[in-house]
Structures are given as C-alpha cells and as structure tokens.
Amino acid sequence: DAGVIQSPRHEVTEMGQEVTLRCKPISGHDYLFWYRQTMMRGLELLIYFNNNVPIDDSGMPEDRFSAKMPNASFSTLKIQPSEPRDSAVYFCASSFGGATSTDTQYFGPGTRLTVL
Amino acid sequence: AQSVTQLDSQVPVFEEAPVELRCNYSSSVSVYLFWYVQYPNQGLQLLLKYLSGSTLVKGINGFEAEFNKSQTSFHLRKPSVHISDTAEYFCAVVMRGRGKLIFGQGTELSVKP
Numbered sequence: 001d002a003g004v005i006q007s008p009r010h011e012v013t014e015m016g017q018e019v020t021l022r023c024k025p026i027s028g029h030d031y032l033f034w035y036r037q038t039m040m041r042g043l044e045l046l047i048y049f050n051n052n053v054p055i056d057d058s059g060m061p062e063d064r065f066s067a068k069m070p071n072a073s074f075s076t077l078k079i080q081p082s083e084p085r086d087s088a089v090y091f092c093a094s095s096f097g098g099a100t101s102t103d104t105q106y107f108g109p110g111t112r113l114t115v116l
Numbered sequence: 117a118q119s120v121t122q123l124d125s126q127v128p129v130f131e132e133a134p135v136e137l138r139c140n141y142s143s144s145v146s147v148y149l150f151w152y153v154q155y156p157n158q159g160l161q162l163l164l165k166y167l168s169g170s171t172l173v174k175g176i177n178g179f180e181a182e183f184n185k186s187q188t189s190f191h192l193r194k195p196s197v198h199i200s201d202t203a204e205y206f207c208a209v210v211m212r213g214r215g216k217l218i219f220g221q222g223t224e225l226s227v228k229p
Contacts, residue, residue: 004159033217043206043219056216091159104150105217107159 004108006092012114018080021111024073025094033105034067034077035091043091049075050097082115089113118143118209122220130228131199137192137223139207149190150208150217151181160206166190177201202227 005024013019025032033048047057052069060067064083069075079086089112093105123138141149151163164175171183181192190207207220 042221045216045219048216093160104162104165107152107161109159 004092004094004106006090006108006111008111009109010112010114012116013082014116015083016081017115018078019082019086019113019115021077021090021092021113023075023077023092023108025075025092026106027073029094029096029106030072031095031097031105032069032075033093033095034075035093036088037091037110038088046077079113082113084115087113087115118147118211118218120207120209120218120220122205122207122223124223125221126224126226128226128228129197132196134195135193135197135201135225137205137207137225139190139192139220141188141190141207141209143188143209143211145211147209147211149181149183150210151175151179151190151192152206152208152219154204154206154222156203163192163205197225197227199227199229201225 004026007022011019030051034046035043036046037043044059046059047067048055049069052072065079067077089110091110092108095105119142121140129135149166152160153163154160163179164173164181166173166183174180179192179194181190183190204222204224206222208217210217
C-alpha cells in the first residue's frame with residue numbers, strides 16, 4: 001500500500017489567496033483526520049470524518065477553513081482567504097475504525113503551507 | 117474527556133546513554149495508548165502501541181513502553197540511544213472505538229555524540 005498521500009508537499013501563497021490541500025487515505029480506512037502543526041500550538045486536530053461524513057469539526061479555527069470528503073478515497077482542506085497565521089504543516093491521517101479496531105492512525109507526509 | 121501530558125518538552129542525552137520520555141494520561145474509560153515519532157521534516161510514524169494484555173510493549177528501533185494503570189502512565193524507554201533517534205516523540209490516547217486521537221505536546225529528544 002502506498003500509505004496516505006498528500007499534495008502538494010509545499011505550498012507558498014500570498015495573503016488573501018485560496019489554498020486547497022488534498023489527501024488520499026489508505027484504501028479500506030473509514031476514518032480520515034486533518035491536523036495542523038505549529039511551533040506555538042503543537043499538533044491540533046482540525047476535523048475528522050467517518051465514512052465520508054464529518055463527525056467533529058470543533059478544531060476548525062474559523063469559517064475561512066472548510067473540509068470535504070466527497071468519496072472514500074479523497075478529501076480536501078480549503079482555506080479561503082488565507083492569512084499569514086495559517087502558515088503551518090498540515091497532516092492528513094487515516095485509520096480503520098471497525099468494531100475490533102485498534103484505532104492506529106497512519107499519517108501522510110504533510111503539506112508545508114507558507115502564507116506571505 | 118481524555119488528556120495527555122508529556123512531562124518534558126526537551127530531553128538532551130548523549131549517544132549510547134539510556135533515555136526515558138514520560139507520559140501521563142487521564143481518562144474515565146478504557147483507552148488505547150500510542151507513541152508516535154516524528155523525524156525532522158517528516159510525518160508521524162507509529163513507534164508502538166498498548167491495546168491490552170502485557171503492560172510492557174516493544175516497538176520499533178529498540179524502544180519499549182510500560183503501561184502503568186495505577187499511575188496512569190505510559191513512559192517510553194530505550195536502553196541505549198543513537199544519533200538517529202533525534203526526533204520529536206508524541207504520546208497519544210484514544211477512547212476505544214471512538215477514533216479521536218488526543219496527542220501530548222511532544223518531547224524533543226536530542227542525542228549528542
């Protein structure tokens with residue numbers, strides 16, 4: 001298996017622009033998670049999905065952030081408009097959450113976002 | 117609600133010395149416990165996990181952790197570290213079957229020659 005795939009790996013944009021981050025989870029996994037990592041706040045859970053349905057978006061910082069999962073193999077995290085304080089590394093992770101699940105999450109390599 | 121506390125933000129150690137990274141958790145229900153490692157400029161990788169059974173869990177790269185229910189701890193240990201172990205280590209907990217992983221703030225392990 002190729003693991004969790006994220007694109008792009010690096011994104012540099014200007015304040016006010018729209019940014020879209022993409023994630024392909026491991027095939028067969030039914031949970032998908034978006035995290036943000038910064039020096040100041042550490043690793044934060046933004047939102048997670050179960051069977052393509054958003055379950056908990058309490059970590060999404062504000063309305064400028066939105067996430068979708070149109071199917072089991074694809075998810076996007078969008079920031080519109082972007083601001084310099086959004087600069088961070090964004091991770092996507094997936095897991096299998098069945099009845100006997102061990103809930104181990106597998107992380108992608110991350111997208112390093114820089115907003116100028 | 118669960119929470120995780122990593123007691124040390126930075127741990128400097130010399131090569132071939134033993135190391136212990138401390139983790140305490142709180143939860144009112146049964147949990148799974150994890151240690152993840154993040155090497156510089158990379159994503160997180162699973163180091164080891166405790167699900168049930170033996171309280172001593174062995175992971176990759178010679179690391180092990182011991183689950184102590186009475187002290188609600190899950191400390192990570194390695195008897196002899198290498199330069200290549202320099203990384204950030206995250207302790208995490210999840211309520212069984214609930215999916216949402218709660219991470220500690222991380223401990224930066226720095227191994228010096």
